[in-house]
Amino acid sequence: MPRNCCLHSENEAKSExxxxxxxxxxFRHCCLLRNQRCVTAxxxxxxLRIRALRWEYGSVLPAAIRFHMCAEELEWFNQYKKSxxxxxxxxxxEEGLDITQDRKPPKSLYIEVRxxxxxxxxxxxxxxxxxxxxxxxxxxxxxKCEQLIRQGVLEHVIS
Amino acid sequence: xxxxAYVPVPPGVGIEExxxxxxxxxxxQENLPxxxxxxxxxxxxxEKSSEAPDIPEGTKMEMPLWLAKGLYERKRRVLxxxxxxxxxxxxxxxxxxxxxxxxxxxxxxxxxxxxSQLLHFDSPENMEIAQAVxxxxxxxxxxxxxxSQNAFNEDTSGLVERLDCLEKxxxxxxxxxxxxxxxx
Numbered sequence: 001m002p003r004n005c006c007l008h009s010e011n012e013a014k015s016e017x018x019x020x021x022x023x024x025x026x027f028r029h030c031c032l033l034r035n036q037r038c039v040t041a042x043x044x045x046x047x048l049r050i051r052a053l054r055w056e057y058g059s060v061l062p063a064a065i066r067f068h069m070c071a072e073e074l075e076w077f078n079q080y081k082k083s084x085x086x087x088x089x090x091x092x093x094e095e096g097l098d099i100t101q102d103r104k105p106p107k108s109l110y111i112e113v114r115x116x117x118x119x120x121x122x123x124x125x126x127x128x129x130x131x132x133x134x135x136x137x138x139x140x141x142x143x144k145c146e147q148l149i150r151q152g153v154l155e156h157v158i159s
Numbered sequence: 160x161x162x163x164a165y166v167p168v169p170p171g172v173g174i175e176e177x178x179x180x181x182x183x184x185x186x187x188q189e190n191l192p193x194x195x196x197x198x199x200x201x202x203x204x205x206e207k208s209s210e211a212p213d214i215p216e217g218t219k220m221e222m223p224l225w226l227a228k229g230l231y232e233r234k235r236r237v238l239x240x241x242x243x244x245x246x247x248x249x250x251x252x253x254x255x256x257x258x259x260x261x262x263x264x265x266x267x268x269x270x271x272x273x274x275s276q277l278l279h280f281d282s283p284e285n286m287e288i289a290q291a292v293x294x295x296x297x298x299x300x301x302x303x304x305x306x307s308q309n310a311f312n313e314d315t316s317g318l319v320e321r322l323d324c325l326e327k328x329x330x331x332x333x334x335x336x337x338x339x340x341x342x343x
Contacts, residue, residue, distance in 0.1 A: 023230070023237055024199045030229030037225075041179045045167060052164035 005029070050077055054084065055100055058147045101143050111142050113154040122148075170325075174275055182324070186272040187225040192241045194219050224276055231280055240280040242288070245270065251291040258298030263323035270323040271296060299326065307333040 006029040013021045050073055053061060059081050066074065089096035119132035124144055132138075132148075137157065148154040168180040176183040199214040206214055214220075222230075222238075230238045244250060245266045254261060263270045274292035278285050306318040307330040319327060 020198070021200055023197050024202050026230055026237070027199055027202060027226070030226050033229065034225050037178060038184060041168070041181055041184055044179050045181060048167060049165050055164035 112157040190221040258295040262321040271325045
């Protein structure tokens with residue numbers, strides 16, 4: 001709500017000889033600005049959280065979360081994904097570098113994980129297919145597991 | 160604890176608020192005692208105590224900070240803002256004597272934030288208010304940082320409940336930093 005909307009009303013009031021209304025016009029304008037501020041801050045905060053989702057969940061969002069997003073937010077997420085992917089491709093030579101993996105320095109290449117829920121089949125780099133059944137334990141490459149750990153499907157077993 | 164991917168807009172520092180900061184929006188919702196210096200026609204419905212169609216000049220009412228800031232003008236034709244008790248002479252002396260004793264959460268959880276915003280209203284006591292707020296912060300700083308040295312799962316509610324929002328944020332930030340530096 002730009003300042004000139006308020007000034008426009010004030011000028012009208014002055015020209016019609018009703019300048020005593022000006023304090024009330026200002027009052028109403030403050031309320032409108034307040035509403036605008038609250039709505040804008042809310043929508044912006046949502047975007048900040050949606051951006052964080054890309055780092056927490058990876059590039060495919062669970063349906064439950066997509067359900068709560070409006071079309072414009074989904075579009076924004078797609079654009080953000082693209083920008084991030086372009087940036088990551090430009091790092092580290094030919095194949096690029098996935099910076100959403102290994103966000104803390106890893107202590108070992110392979111880790112022991114336990115499956116917390118049924119997740120079906122999971123393929124690792126050498127072609128082997130692992131069946132992720134609840135309570136099964138596996139010794140898997142760390143980089144493959146990171147996202148599933150964040151999503152709560154796998155649990156890192158520290159012995 | 161994962162490094163945070165979600166970083167909310169922080170509150171403004173000093174006299175300026177951050178437009179998009181949720182903390183500043185909550186802060187600006189705090190009420191201030193005010194006195195109208197001109198009448199507000201047709202807004203009488205806001206004053207539940209009287210049936211008048213207008214708010215007459217000289218009405219004492221409580222307004223949220225955002226409204227007071229919006230209406231206030233240096234030439235004083237519209238509104239005059241009184242200082243809430245906590246920022247007046249009496250309480251300023253108490254804070255000066257021993258800032259650690261006071262329950263800042265009860266005194267309005269935004270003591271520092273509101274104190275900084277009050278400076279917009281050209282009170283003759285602005286210098287004293289600014290000094291008092293600053294000295295209180297300095298006096299309490301050490302206790303605030305000490306209280307952040309506890310583990311995550313310890314119940315620190317006894318220490319925390321007397322802190323104002325800025326102090327709580329500092330404490331949590333410090334606690335996270337300590338944890339991260341120990342875990343690596």
